[in-house]
Amino acid sequence: PLKMCFHCAVNKDTDETCPSFTRLSFHSAVVGTGLNVKLMLYTRKNLTCAQVINATAFGNLNVTKKTTFIVHGFRPTGSPPVWIGDLVEGLLFVEDMNVVVVDWNRGATTLIYTNAASKTKNVATVLKEFIDQMLLTKGKKSDQVLMALVNSAGIDTHFLPSSILGLISGLTSLDPAGPLFNGKPPQDRLDPSDAQFVDVIHSDIDALGYREPLGHIDFYPNGGLDQPGCPKTIFGGMQYFKCDHQRSVYLYLSSLTESCTITAYPCDSYRDYRNGKCVSCITPQKESCPLLGYYADRWKDYLKKKDPPMTKAFFDTAEEKPFCMYHYFVDILTWNKNIRRGAITIKLRDMAGNTTESKINHEPATFQKYHQVSLLARFNQDLDKVAAISLVFSTGSVIGPKYKLRILRMKLRSLAYPERPQLCRYDLVLKENVETVFQPILCSKLQM
Template sequence: MSSLLLLFLTFLLLSTGLTAEGGPHRDRGGDGGGRRGRGSPLSPPLSPPMSPTVSPTPVSPRVRFSLHSASEAEGCPLALGQEGSLKECGFNATAKSFFIIHGWTMSGMFETWLGSLVAALQEREKEANVVVVDWLSLAHQLYTDAVNNTQVVGRSIARLLDWLQENPLFKLENVHLIGYSLGAHVAGFAGNHVHGTIGRITGLDPAGPMFEGVDPSKRLSPDDASFVDVLHTYTRETLGVSIGIQMPVGHVDIYPNGGDFQPGCGLSDVLGAIAYGTLGEVVKCEHERSVHLFVDSLVNQDKQSFAFQCTDSSRFKKGICLSCRKNRCSGIGYNARRTRNKRNSKMYLKTRADMPFKVYHYQMKMHVFSYKNLAEADPTFSVTLHGTNGDSEPLSLEMLDQIGLNATNTFLVYTEEDMGELLKIKLTWEGTSQSWYDLWKELKSYWYRPAKAAQELHIRRIRVKSGETQQRFAFCVEDFQLTRISPGKELWFVKCADDWKKRPVSNSL
C-alpha cells in the first residue's frame, strides 16, 4: 500500500462506476478439473453486470513460486512440472507447507512485512516448507485490473498444488495458504480450483473494494478450505469505501479492537493525517496490522492473545462477551481454534499498540442501588486494579448506556500487564463527559438543580470476571458504612468475605 491508497481507491471506484457491491467475474466451474462451483449455476448474480471479467485461459500467468529456507534466504525457485527444482530446493513433501500471498501493490516490490512473516514461520515450524507466491507483475496494476488477475493467480496456485499431489506423500490437509488483502481472495480462488480440499486458509484483512457484499463464489469464503480464519483490522468506511472487508467471510472472523481502529496507528486524526500528507501511512498501519498480529501469534507463544465470540462490537465493548463456554473463545492468528461447525463466527478482542499485542480482559459488573441527581449528567468513572503482580493505571469505564438504578451495569476494561490475582479495586468518579452536548446538559443541570443538590451513587459490590482465566471474583466496599461516591471522590473495594469469593470454573484458556 502507498500514501495514495485511500484516495486512489475512492477515485477509482467512482470513476469506473463500480460500487462495493461489484466484484470480479469468477467462473467457479473450473477450467482444468477444479471442484464444481458453489451454489446453483442458474442463480442470478448478486453483483451488477458491469463487474470486470477475466479470461478463463490466461496466456501468461506471470506467477512465480520460491521456497524459503535458512540456506535460501532469498528463495529457491520452484518450477511447475520440474521435479528437479523440488529436489534442488529441498522441498519436503511430508511436512507442512505454507504459501504466503501478497496483495495489490503500487510500488511493484515486496513490502517489508513479508520477510518478517517468512522468518516467523520458519522459527515456529522449522521443518515446514515456506513458499512465497510472487504475482507482483499482475498486482502492480490499476486496482480493477489487479482484482481481475486474482483468479489467474488462484488458478496458478491450484495447478501447482495439483502437481505436488502427484507425489502421494504430499497431502492438501498439510497446506496452509496465508493471503494478505487481495491475496486473501487469491487464496480463496486457489482453494476452490484445486483437486481436493486445502487444510487451512488465513485471510489477513481481505480487501473490501469490489468484494464487499458479493456472492461467496466471488470472494474468500468458508467453502475454500477445511478451516478459514480471518483477521479484520481496517473495516472503517471512508467515503463509502472500506479498505478491508467488513463482512465475515470465514469460519472464524476476528475483529481486533472492533476491526476499525488499531492503537498506535493514529487514525483518530484523519483530517490531520490528510493535512500533513500521512494518511497513506495511517491506512497502511491499520491494514497491515493484521500481518503483524499473525506474526505475533507465531513468535510470542507465551503471550498468546485471545478473542471472544460476540454478536457485535458494541456488546463486546460493554463487557458482555467474555465467555469461553462452548468454544466461544479462541487464540488468534496461527493459534486460532479450528472449527467447522460454525460459519461467520464473529470474535473480538483488545490489543496493545505494539508487539506483543496481548492484553488482559476484565468484565466489571457494578450494581447501583441508589443515586441522586444523575438525570442530566453522564458521569465518567475509572477503576484502578491492584493485584499480586502490581497495580494498573486508572482504566476508564466506557459509558455506552446510562447508569441504571437497581440494575447491573457492565463494563469492559483491559490491562497491558498481567495483574496476577486481583486484591483490591479503586473506583474513582472523575467527573462528567466532555462533549459539547454533555457540557450543555451539565449547565442545564446546574441552572435548574436545587441549591446544593449533590450528585452521588451508592455502590456496595463490584463483580469481576477475567477473560483469560475465566475466574470470577466479588469485591465489596471496604467500609459498609461508606457506600456513597460523588464527583471527584473514590471508593475502595476488597474481596468479599462471604460466599462471593472466587468461584472455580472449568472452561479456562
C-alpha cells in the same frame, strides 16, 4: 533476528546468490507492470536464503511436511511488503514446514487498483499448477497444505479444481480487500468452501478491507474499524491510509512470536462484546474461546457443530505489540435513590507500583438502586496481585451539578483467570470526576 534476503538489491535471477523479493520503483507503478509470478521457498534448511521453485523443480520442498503459501496483495509503490521476512521467520519458528512466498509484485505494482485486481485469477492459476504437482508427488497427505492469503480477497481457491479444494486444510485471509470485491458472488471472492477451515481477520472494514464475513470464523479486532495507535487524520501521511489495513498482519504475527495469546469472543456485534454479553466461552462448562492467528484452527471442531458453521468474533487490542488485552468484569451494585448514567474509569496497581487503566466509556452505563451492573474492563497489562484500585465516575457533563455514585459493593473478577480470588470493596461513595483510591479485600464467599 535472522537477516533474510527480502530487501537485497535485485539482480537477474541467474546472478543472485539468494533470490530476493521483487523490488520495483514508483515509476513502475505509474507505467504498470506485466504479471510474473515467482515462488520462493524457505525451510529450516534454507531459513535465510530463498530457493526459486516451480511446478517442475521443488528444490528443498519436502512434500511430507505442511506447506504454507504467503500471498501479498496490491502494491501501489512497488516496494516489498515490510512484514514478509518476519512472517516467514515466525512460521518456521513455530513449525518445521515449507514456506512458499508467492511474489507477484510484477503485476501487483500499479497505481490503478483494478489492473492489479484483474490479475489475481492468473496468480491462482500458477498456484493451481504448483499444488497439482505437489499432490501428485508420493506421500502427500490432505492436511499438509495450508494457504495463507495476505491482504487479498481475489486470489482464492475457487480457481483450483475441486479435487484440490478438499485437500487444503487451512486458509487465512488478512484483511481481505474490499474495493471491487464487496458484494461479489462466492465464486468471485473468498468463501468458506475454499478450504476445510477458513479464518479471516478484518481490520479496516470502513476503507480498504472487506466488511462482511467470508470464512468459518471472522475476527474483528476493535470492531474491525479504527485500530489503536494508527493515525486518525491525513496528517499521519501514508500510515493514515495503510496502518489499519496492515494491522491484521501484525496481529497474526503476534500469534507466532509473542508471549501472550489473543483471545476473541464469538458475538453478534462489537457493541454486545463491549457490553460484556459474549464471554460465555471462558467458563469451564463451555467450549474454550477461539484464538486469533496461527492457532485459530483449534476451534474448528466446535464450528462443525454449528449450522451454518460460521462465526463472528470480536476483541480489543492494545496500541502496540504484543497487542494483548486482559479482560475483567467490574460488578457495581449501587443504592442511589435516582438513576445515574455515566462512565467508569478503573485503574489497578500492584505491590511493585505497576499500573494499568481501563476507560469504560463506549456508552453510558445505567446505575439503578439495588441493581448490579457488570462492566467489561480491558487492560493492556495483567497484574497478578492487585494491591490498590482506583475508580472515577463521570457523566461527561462539563456544566451542571456534580453527581455522586453510592456503591454498596464493587467486585473485580478476571475473565482470563477465573480461578483467581475476586476482589471487593463495600460502602463507597464516588464524587463525579474525582479519583477514589482504595485497597480491595477478598470478596465474602457468601456473595461470590
